[in-house]
Amino acid sequence: MSDFLDILTHGRRLKAAVKELSIQELEEVEQKLAKVIADRREEEAELQKLEAEKQRKIKELREAMAAAGIDAAELLEGEVKTTSKPKRKRAPKPAKYAIVDANGERKTWTGQGRMPNALKEALAQGKSLDDYLI
Template identity: 55%
Template structure:
């Protein structure tokens, strides 16, 4: 399609592409292009009209909000609106449940969630029990 647009927008290439068309065929193409252009102008006018109507509605709503003594932030406050929008609450981290010493001799803790530390996996493979690592 870009080749077609390139030919259509370049004068000499267009002239070379249509040199085999008769005058009647050229007039027919001209009519069709004129119709397409008119349709496009009408579509753009309708879009501008719709945008103007949208902006008018926004202005009317802003005026109504101001007349009511509210601010746009008041409308965004969902705590008093009773909606079911939930905010993400941060939770406190889980307390450590197990303690172990890693391969470097550093004492560390583990909550029991997520991947089991390598030191505990190694100890369990050697016959230790998980209860040996419980914090007291």
């Protein structure tokens, strides 16, 4: 898309890109581009109109709140609700492998994360991981 914009916004590159087009084809492109511009202007005008209406409503609400002696903080006090569900912790995965290390301690491993050193050493000695399946 950026190549298209570079060509469209650079006079010489645009001229080179449309060199093969006839006058009639260029005029059709001009009409289509004029329509796109007009549509964009309408969209921008509509967005500005909506924003102005929103700002007007905000001003009215602020004035009404000031007249009633209500502060914005009072409106939000105790009313904050979250729509998302609370995140639940997942249950830990069960151990898949077990080995007894040099100290006589039983080390387990789920197959994820860091491998226990005792298991690394056993694998380095040529043993298979399947030998330690639980």
